[in-house]
Amino acid sequence: MQLNTIKPAEGAKKARRRVGRGIGSGLGKTAGRGHKGQKSRAGGYHKVGFEGGQMPLQRRLPKRGFKSASLKFNGEVTLADLQALGKEDVDLVTLKEAGLVGQLVRVVKVVKTGELSLKVALKGVGATAGAKAAIEAAGGTLA
Template sequence: MADFILNAPKGANKKKFIVGRGSSSGNGTTAGKGNKGQQSRSGGKTYVGFEGGQMPLYRRIAHRGFSNYPFKKEFSIINVCILNEVFESGETVDKDSLVSKGLIDSAKVAVKILGNGELTKKLTVNVDKVSASAKTKIEAAGGSVVSSTEAK
């Protein structure tokens, strides 16, 4: 059996970059910081968005109006074709059954059923929202939609 020697790929191990150790090192005197100015000083940092003393863009532009982003409600979306594959005829589709089948992670999330695909099984659906097309497909297959809000 041949002896194999493990070597790191070329360029993987670099020498530590030491500054301020004399002019012959290539990084003496100014220690790679250039000449004078704010960036060459210790502690010479600026904040994000700093424009050299000019009024920053985020303060120049007026911030008005309302954003619904913090209040938006996100739904876990499930199509009727997935319900057709996973559930048996006569079963109830609710958050607990969706968690047990592994279709959603938690019963705390809002669930919406969409009408993509075909449904051939009779199911009782009890989730947060059901689209109009999904509702017609569920009812056409002999199932029913219980206490959900219709949505577009």
């Protein structure tokens, strides 16, 4: 095989569509643009989402919801997570190393989900009222 003898597979190369080249091409006269109207004319086009002056869909729909950009800096840990972690001293760095919270997280709160029997000392980590009671009942502390 020589480089000058290589050819594409049969049917792989298709001739480009030549519009406006006579009736026999199937795309003569109006060249597939239909009759009249803005889209049939040269240079006659509009921005994406334009509906001919009708109120566009994105403006017809009601404004709803909001997602705070600061959510990615907040984390949540359960009592069950602390039990599974099995460490006595827990702080933000410990939770990040264990993969319980993301690397961007700055503020962590413990929520009362699951059981805790370990004595855990939390440093720089918040807790809900129920979680705080459960931690102190297990002999732990919050700082």
